[in-house]
Amino acid sequence: MTSKRWDRVWVGARLATMVPIAADPYGCADDAAIAVAGGRIAWIGPAADARARARAEGVPLEEVGGRWITPGLIDCHTHLVWGGTRVAEFEQRLNGASYADIARAGGGIRATVAATRAASADALLAAAARRARRLAAEGVTTIEVKSGYGLELAAERKLLEVARALSSAVPLRVRTTYLGLHALPAEREADRAGFVADVAGPWLQALAAEGLVDAVDAFCESIAFSAQETERLLAAARVLGLRAHLHAGQLSDLGAAELAARYQALSADHLEFVSDAGPDALAAAGTVAVLLPAAYFTLRQTTPPPVARLRAAGVALAVATDCNPGSAPCTSLLTALNMACTLFGLTPAEALAGATRHAARALGLEGEVGTLEVGKCADFALFDIERPAELCYGIGSNPCVGVVAGGRPVAALHNSP
Amino acid sequence: MTSKRWDRVWVGARLATMVPIAADPYGCADDAAIAVAGGRIAWIGPAADARARARAEGVPLEEVGGRWITPGLIDCHTHLVWGGTRVAEFEQRLNGASYADIARAGGGIRATVAATRAASADALLAAAARRARRLAAEGVTTIEVKSGYGLELAAERKLLEVARALSSAVPLRVRTTYLGLHALPAEREADRAGFVADVAGPWLQALAAEGLVDAVDAFCESIAFSAQETERLLAAARVLGLRAHLHAGQLSDLGAAELAARYQALSADHLEFVSDAGPDALAAAGTVAVLLPAAYFTLRQTTPPPVARLRAAGVALAVATDCNPGSAPCTSLLTALNMACTLFGLTPAEALAGATRHAARALGLEGEVGTLEVGKCADFALFDIERPAELCYGIGSNPCVGVVAGGRPVAALHNSP
Numbered sequence: 001m002t003s004k005r006w007d008r009v010w011v012g013a014r015l016a017t018m019v020p021i022a023a024d025p026y027g028c029a030d031d032a033a034i035a036v037a038g039g040r041i042a043w044i045g046p047a048a049d050a051r052a053r054a055r056a057e058g059v060p061l062e063e064v065g066g067r068w069i070t071p072g073l074i075d076c077h078t079h080l081v082w083g084g085t086r087v088a089e090f091e092q093r094l095n096g097a098s099y100a101d102i103a104r105a106g107g108g109i110r111a112t113v114a115a116t117r118a119a120s121a122d123a124l125l126a127a128a129a130r131r132a133r134r135l136a137a138e139g140v141t142t143i144e145v146k147s148g149y150g151l152e153l154a155a156e157r158k159l160l161e162v163a164r165a166l167s168s169a170v171p172l173r174v175r176t177t178y179l180g181l182h183a184l185p186a187e188r189e190a191d192r193a194g195f196v197a198d199v200a201g202p203w204l205q206a207l208a209a210e211g212l213v214d215a216v217d218a219f220c221e222s223i224a225f226s227a228q229e230t231e232r233l234l235a236a237a238r239v240l241g242l243r244a245h246l247h248a249g250q251l252s253d254l255g256a257a258e259l260a261a262r263y264q265a266l267s268a269d270h271l272e273f274v275s276d277a278g279p280d281a282l283a284a285a286g287t288v289a290v291l292l293p294a295a296y297f298t299l300r301q302t303t304p305p306p307v308a309r310l311r312a313a314g315v316a317l318a319v320a321t322d323c324n325p326g327s328a329p330c331t332s333l334l335t336a337l338n339m340a341c342t343l344f345g346l347t348p349a350e351a352l353a354g355a356t357r358h359a360a361r362a363l364g365l366e367g368e369v370g371t372l373e374v375g376k377c378a379d380f381a382l383f384d385i386e387r388p389a390e391l392c393y394g395i396g397s398n399p400c401v402g403v404v405a406g407g408r409p410v411a412a413l414h415n416s417p
Numbered sequence: 418m419t420s421k422r423w424d425r426v427w428v429g430a431r432l433a434t435m436v437p438i439a440a441d442p443y444g445c446a447d448d449a450a451i452a453v454a455g456g457r458i459a460w461i462g463p464a465a466d467a468r469a470r471a472r473a474e475g476v477p478l479e480e481v482g483g484r485w486i487t488p489g490l491i492d493c494h495t496h497l498v499w500g501g502t503r504v505a506e507f508e509q510r511l512n513g514a515s516y517a518d519i520a521r522a523g524g525g526i527r528a529t530v531a532a533t534r535a536a537s538a539d540a541l542l543a544a545a546a547r548r549a550r551r552l553a554a555e556g557v558t559t560i561e562v563k564s565g566y567g568l569e570l571a572a573e574r575k576l577l578e579v580a581r582a583l584s585s586a587v588p589l590r591v592r593t594t595y596l597g598l599h600a601l602p603a604e605r606e607a608d609r610a611g612f613v614a615d616v617a618g619p620w621l622q623a624l625a626a627e628g629l630v631d632a633v634d635a636f637c638e639s640i641a642f643s644a645q646e647t648e649r650l651l652a653a654a655r656v657l658g659l660r661a662h663l664h665a666g667q668l669s670d671l672g673a674a675e676l677a678a679r680y681q682a683l684s685a686d687h688l689e690f691v692s693d694a695g696p697d698a699l700a701a702a703g704t705v706a707v708l709l710p711a712a713y714f715t716l717r718q719t720t721p722p723p724v725a726r727l728r729a730a731g732v733a734l735a736v737a738t739d740c741n742p743g744s745a746p747c748t749s750l751l752t753a754l755n756m757a758c759t760l761f762g763l764t765p766a767e768a769l770a771g772a773t774r775h776a777a778r779a780l781g782l783e784g785e786v787g788t789l790e791v792g793k794c795a796d797f798a799l800f801d802i803e804r805p806a807e808l809c810y811g812i813g814s815n816p817c818v819g820v821v822a823g824g825r826p827v828a829a830l831h832n833s834p
Contacts, residue, residue, distance in 0.1 A: 091806035094764045134814060294812055298759060321813075332813020335752070342715060347511045389508035395711055396738075396749020397551060 004042055006059045007407055009035040011047045013069045016388045017372040018356045025349035026388045027371075034069060035059070036378035036407035044374060062409075064382060067401060070352070070391070071372050072141025072379030074359035075333050077245070077269050077290050077320035079179075080145045081128045081162045084115025086325040109149075109183045112325055116149040116159065124162045129169040131323060134331035136410070139381025139400040142173040142360070142369050144245075144320075146217055148182030153203045156180070160212040171405040173379070175363045177245055178207055181218035181225045181233055196229045200236040208240050215266060215364070219247040220256035227254050234263045243364060249273040250295070261285035267318065267362040271305040272296065279306065279313035288362040289315045291346070291354065292322040293339035294330035304344050317346065318362045319354035337392040348389035378407035421459055423476045424824055426452040428464045430486045433805045434789040435773045442766035443805045444788075451486060452476070453795035453824035461791060479826075481799060484818060487769070487808070488789050489558025489796030491776035492750050494662070494686050494707050494737035496596070497562045498545045498579045501532025503742040526566075526600045529742055533566040533576065541579045546586040548740060551748035553827070556798025556817040559590040559777070559786050561662075561737075563634055565599030570620045573597065577629035588822040590796070592780045594662055595624055598635035598642045598650055613646045617653040625657050632683060632781070636664040637673035644671050651680040660781060666690040667712070678702035684735065684779040688722040689713065696723065696730035705779035706732045708763070708771065709739040710756035711747035721761050734763065735779045736771035754809040765806035795824035 010033060017027035033050030035043040043050070054061040089107045093099075102108055116124070128145075135143060145163035150156035156178065163176045180199035188195040207213050216237040220230040224247075234244050243266045248256030250270035257278035260268035268282055269290035282289060289310050296304065310317060319340045322328040330336060337351040346354065360370025369377050382402035385391065390399065403410040427450060434444035450467030452460040460467070471478040506524045510516075519525055533541070545562075552560060562580035567573035573595065580593045597616035605612040624630050633654040637647040641664075651661050660683045665673030667687035674695030677685040685699055686707035699706060706727050713721065727734060736757045739745040747753060754768040763771065777787025786794050799819035802808065807816065820827040 085803050085807075087803055087807045087810050090810045091765050091804075094758050094762065131814075298812075300759065328812070329810055329814070330812035335813050341511050342717065345511065348508050386502050386504055387508075390502075390504045393504050393507045393746055395715075395745070395747035396752050397548075397746070 004037040005057065006035040006042055006054070007037050008060045008062070009033055009050050009054050010062045010064050010069065010404070011050050011054070013047075013064045013067060013382070015044070015372055016068060016070045016352070017044070018071050018353060019371050019373060025353065028388075034372060034380065036404070039378055039407040041372060041374050041376050041378050044372060068383045068385050068388065069372070069380050070139070070383065070388065071356045071370055072381055072403065072405065073139045073333055073355045074142040074363065074370060075135055075140050075320050075323070075355070076144045076267065076318050076359040076362040077292060077322050078143055078145055079148060079322070079324035080131055080143065080166070081124055081159050082112050082116050082149050082325050083119030083124055083127070084112055084325075086112065086329075109326060110186055112149050113151055113183070113185060117152070117155045121158050121162050124159070125165055125169060128162060128166055131331045132166055132170040132172055135321070135333060136170050136172055136403065137400060138332060138334050138398055139383065139403055140172065140333055141379035141381070141403065141405050142175070142363070142365065144175045144177055144363055146177040146179040148179030148217070151183065151185040153206060156203065157207060157210070157212065160207060164212065171403070171410045173369065173377070175214045175365070176212060177215045177217045178204065178213040179217040179219070180204060181230060183219070183224060196225070196232055200233040204233070204236055204240070208242060213242060215243050215245055217245040217247065220254055220259065221247060221250055222252045222254065227256060227259050230256065231259060234259070234265075238263060245269060245290075245362075249278070257282055260287050266364050270295070271310070272301060272303050274306060279309045279315055282310070282315045283313040287315075288318050288358055290318045290320055290362055291340055291344055292320055292328065293343050294336050295322045295328040296343060297339055298327050298329070307344050307346065316358040316361055317350055317354050318358040319346070319351055320359065334391055334398065335395065338395055341392050348392040351392045352388055378404060380404050421454040422474065423452040423459055423471070424454050425477045425479070426450055426467050426471050427479045427481055427486065427821070428467050428471070430464075430481045430484060430799070432461070432789055433485060433487045433769070434461070435488050435770060436788050436790060442770065445805075451789060451797065453821070456795055456823040458789060458791050458793050458795050461789060485800045485802050485805065486789070486797050487556065487800065487805065488773045488787055489798055489820065489822065490556045490750055490772045491559040491780065491787060492552055492557050492737050492740070492772070493561045493684065493735050493776040493779040494709060494739050495560055495562055496565060496739070496741035497548055497560065497583070498541055498576050499529050499533050499566050499742050500536030500541055500544070501529055501742075503529065526743060527603055529566050530568055530600070530602060534569070534572045538575050538579050541576070542582055542586060545579060545583055548748050549583055549587040549589055552738070552750060553587050553589055553820065554817060555749060555751050555815055556800065556820055557589065557750055558796035558798070558820065558822045559592070559780070559782065561592045561594055561780055563594040563596040565596030565634070568600065568602040570623060573620065574624060574627070574629065577624060581629065588820070588827045590786065590794070592631045592782070593629060594632045594634045595621065595630040596634040596636070597621060598647060600636070600641060613642070613649055617650040621650070621653055621657070625659060630659060632660050632662055634662040634664065637671055637676065638664060638667055639669045639671065644673060644676050647673065647676060651676070651682075655680060662686060662707075662779075666695070674699055677704050683781050687712070688727070689718060689720050691723060696726045696732055699727070699732045700730040704732075705735050705775055707735045707737055707779055708757055708761055709737055709745065710760050711753050712739045712745040713760060714756055715744050715746070724761050724763065733775040733778055734767055734771050735775040736763070736768055737776065751808055751815065752812065755812055758809050765809040768809045769805055795821060797821050
């Protein structure tokens with residue numbers, strides 16, 4: 001009991017530990033306390049016990065007055081670092097321009113690639129930090145950031161370095177993903193095979209050696225890269241001991257879910273189009289299905305991911321923003337949770353698990369974050385809500401009233417535009 | 418030129434006046450200034466001229482560094498004042514309960530009516546002010562608030578008094594609407610005609626005499642009130658010189674658009690279901706069509722309002738949150754603008770006009786607010802954006818960096834949960 005000295009304790013909270021207990025998927029505890037030491041959760045228990053011990057040992061104590069505490073939220077799929085904007089293109093499309101018109105005018109993902117290549121690391125960091133602060137203000141403490149707007153070694157490196165630097169600008173844990181196969185850059189159009197070979201060969205090796213790559217990813221899609229091209233990258237990553245995410249079945253089914261499973265990918269993401277065998281394969285491999293409702297919404301898609309089949313197969317479901325300038329200009333994970341419930345029919349408990357416990361698993365961080373458990377990182381968020389489902393209920397509300405990252409209270413983030 | 422002395426001037430702005438100029442629906446001006454006097458817009462012109470005059474006359478001056486200034490946004494359809502919450506019901510539905518199950522358990526609108534009747538005015542005001550601050554933090558300076566959760570004289574009065582009091586708690590211009598015919602309260606089930614007679618008779622007269630009613634409204638719908646019942650209220654309001662809004666065609670077409678037009682209503686709202694004759698009737702009457710995409714989204718509707726037909730008929734389109742605890746728990750007008758573009762195909766210029774110029778008309782306030790023009794109320798918002806369309810682009814971002822209401826800068830609202 002008198003193990004490690006507590007650095008600080010939060011008392012009088014209602015906890016949603018997100019460790020399911022029998023019929024309670026949120027793992028709730030009333031009038032509870034959570035103590036931290038050395039950046040980790042040191043103790044969870046009744047508020048009265050915590051008050052007594054804190055008084056006896058002179059531990060700094062915060063009374064939270066019945067507010068809810070959840071694990072810090074996790075946004076496990078973002079493309080947060082990019083240059084330029086795509087607002088003009090958004091407006092052109094709504095004014096009647098077709099995707100083809102926009103592409104001919106140099107728009108679309110290639111516009112973002114050009115702007116990202118041209119931008120300084122400082123400018124990229126400032127723009128990404130602004131978006132990251134919006135996420136953090138809602139209680140997000142861990143994010144994944146993908147590259148894929150560089151599409152040449154130097155620019156991919158710059159992007160991943162900016163992603164690594166983000167955690168010094170905003171109190172977030174950042175996992176980086178090398179999305180080498182995102183789009184074929186214009187200058188490699190006549191050299192598709194050579195590009196794939198570079199991405200999966202020397203570029204991957206260089207970036208991995210520099211410690212910039214936590215995982216790899218590919219956009220396995222009819223308009224992007226084939227399953228065979230994707231597998232080149234997955235195989236190369238496996239040799240280096242790197243795990244994978246996969247953009248799988250967003251617009252069509254190329255068997256990407258099965259491919260992700262075959263390589264025991266951390267996650268298969270999107271999944272609007274997946275074969276009947278896909279869910280079982282994902283379940284068997286322990287691959288998390290990451291649902292991205294803001295992209296589905298923005299693209300006005302009409303075929304949702306097969307949630308019932310994924311559930312029945314026992315696949316863990318995560319939910320993320322997919323924050324990117326084209327198909328999901330979304331910096332609100334809470335809005336993504338609302339959309340996951342409204343558009344995909346997730347229960348609030350499933351959606352919240354998708355932004356905590358299962359999102360942690362999608363990043364290979366299930367031993368570190370995603371639940372309130374002794375020994376895990378002391379990342380949590382305080383909410384002024386009636387019950388956990390309220391985190392999925394509002395459109396545009398932000399009930400987050402405090403964030404603790406690595407055991408330290410984070411200064412108010414609400415002022416960020 | 419040396420008319421009235423300026424109280425203050427904002428300089429170096431890009432203006433979206435929302436007064437269309439030829440091919441520019443936003444009415445933009447670069448490197449401009451806007452001066453206020455006595456709570457009104459006193460002058461709009463080039464920044465250099467404003468700087469010179471401010472220097473000469475010692476007028477307080479704010480350099481805004483190229484930020485955009487728009488008219489204060491207007492949310493012209495809300496049910497912002499209610500008691501209790503409907504979060505548990507939201508979760509029950511997603512866990513599989515039917516609307517009928519929930520109604521049997523006392524849920525739905527009747528639950529909100531019971532909680533609103535039971536709540537103190539102070540409690541209602543605190544809850545509504547919290548929601549209003551979220552709207553205001555995005556640049557909203559005028560809102561409409563409907564009653565309709567009282568459904569008995571005293572509770573309707575309490576609700577309208579709270580709506581009036583809101584403007585002392587949050588820097589917002591508030592227009593009140595007596596939504597007498599929202600639902601039939603449980604205790605009047607055997608006395609439907611008597612209820613309608615009370616609503617359109619003594620209750621309306623009492624509340625209007627107390628100065629609590631700026632307009633009336635009815636939920637004209639198969640599950641609510643017939644066109645004939647609705648007309649009782651409209652006719653009674655006309656006698657008192659009160660104009661109307663109408664919940665028209667949300668779930669079915671009862672001819673409510675034509676009815677609204679016949680009574681020259683300020684607005685007809687929802688309009689997912691409207692006859693072929695409806696748009697022309699609305700246009701001829703000058704009635705604004707208020708689109709409510711957050712409700713459409715939350716209810717998972719699939720038939721959008723006939724935007725092309727409304728456009729072709731020349732109907733002014735407004736966009737609002739419909740903020741309410743059941744079908745649109747939305748406190749973000751910017752998200753509603755995004756949804757209006759994404760789900761209904763409005764252009765960003767149409768959506769923004771729908772939250773400024775046309776929303777003002779929907780409230781009968783077109784002489785006071787809704788555009789940046791000399792003589793109008795000095796209500797405006799400052800945004801850190803690249804172009805006006807960006808206000809419709811983001812999901813979860815809030816680029817509002819300042820609000821001026823009645824000529825006075827409003828203290829930061831971003832800290833409100």
